[in-house]
Amino acid sequence: MMQTNQEWGTLCETGRSQSPINIQTSAISQSNETYINFKNYNVLLSASIRYEEYTIKFDVKQKDKEVKLILGNKKLEKQYQLKNIHFHWGCTEHHFNNQSYSLEIHLVHSLQQNGTFDPESDPFKRLSVVALLFEKSEHENEILNTVLDMIRHNSTDRGLNKKSMAYRDLLPKDLDYIYQYSGSLTTTPCNETVLWSVIPKKNHISSRQILAFQKLHKKLYNCRSILPLNGRKIFQVSSIKFIDNASAIPFKKYEVFQLNSLLTHFIGYHHAVGCFDKELTTNSSEYTPFETAYQLFLHCYIGIQEQQLDPEYKCIL
Numbered sequence: 198m199m200q201t202n203q204e205w206g207t208l209c210e211t212g213r214s215q216s217p218i219n220i221q222t223s224a225i226s227q228s229n230e231t232y233i234n235f236k237n238y239n240v241l242l243s244a245s246i247r248y249e250e251y252t253i254k255f256d257v258k259q260k261d262k263e264v265k266l267i268l269g270n271k272k273l274e275k276q277y278q279l280k281n282i283h284f285h286w287g288c289t290e291h292h293f294n295n296q297s298y299s300l301e302i303h304l305v306h307s308l309q310q311n312g313t314f315d316p317e318s319d320p321f322k323r324l325s326v327v328a329l330l331f332e333k334s335e336h337e338n339e340i341l342n343t344v345l346d347m348i349r350h351n352s353t354d355r356g357l358n359k360k361s362m363a364y365r366d367l368l369p370k371d372l373d374y375i376y377q378y379s380g381s382l383t384t385t386p387c388n389e390t391v392l393w394s395v396i397p398k399k400n401h402i403s404s405r406q407i408l409a410f411q412k413l414h415k416k417l418y419n420c421r422s423i424l425p426l427n428g429r430k431i432f433q434v435s436s437i438k439f440i441d442n443a444s445a446i447p448f449k450k451y452e453v454f455q456l457n458s459l460l461t462h463f464i465g466y467h468h469a470v471g472c473f474d475k476e477l478t479t480n481s482s483e484y485t486p487f488e489t490a491y492q493l494f495l496h497c498y499i500g501i502q503e504q505q506l507d508p509e510y511k512c513i514l
């Protein structure tokens with residue numbers, strides 16, 4: 198692939214719990230005690246985009262610090278804050294039954310912990326990365342088109358892209374189970390500090406979209422080769438929940454008039470109507486029209502508060 202393992206630091210060469218791995222689905226252990234919760238993944242993605250040597254990275258903005266992954270078992274629960282989203286294209290880092298696919302997205306979360314942390318005695322790690330795999334298909338993936346537009350405009354702002362997406366939109370619609378194992382960073386220094394959550398259900402990507410990633414970064418592929426399991430176990434976790442921020446969607450559908458007056462109060466009636474009209478007619482996500490409208494309201498409102506957006510320009514788009 199891009200670099201041979203020998204060219205990297207010592208741990209990359211000698212580590213015994215390295216990533217990525219091949220996941221042999223016939224050798225998975227059931228895990229009835231552990232659970233994975235996605236918290237506040239319903240909010241709109243808001244990140245700064247930058248090119249790194251080996252990838253394109255979305256650094257999640259501070260205002261989305263409540264977007265979290267919660268990992269737990271009967272005794273312990275740990276919260277991880279979403280830090281960045283990045284891409285591996287033209288290949289996947291993880292394989293399933295020795296097969297590689299066309300795109301892998303990594304959602305990198307960092308442990309929120311006060312006090313000391315003993316990596317030897319604690320089964321949880323400092324980082325938790327969710328891996329999403331995309332299989333080549335004849336059909337375009339609309340969400341990836343939004344991602345590509347964001348990269349082209351170097352912004353997640355819908356004022357530029359005319360599109361927005363929630364973090365959750367990246368994940369497959371039905372998430373029955375996730376494979377979890379202990380591993381490492383897949384780039385140097387290959388620290389073995391990652392609890393991986395690999396989603397077995399694959400999404401799809403078209404050839405044109407794969408090419409778009411390759412052209413944007415001028416790299417054909419950027420995946421590390423698979424490394425031996427060395428006796429590590431892969432667990433199937435079936436207890437998965439989405440916990441949407443109650444305060445982010447405080448109204449029920451029948452309270453739409455209250456929301457309307459709130460919008461009028463903050464951004465003016467004209468703009469409020471513009472926001473509603475636009476989003477209600479164009480959004481095809483799983484949210485109810487009301488939830489979508491409220492998401493959009495938050496986006497407009499926060500944008501205006503942060504003075505990134507001119508209210509008029511933004512809300513009549």
Ligand SMILES: [Zn+2]
Nearest residue numbers: 283285303383
């Ligand atoms: Zn990665």
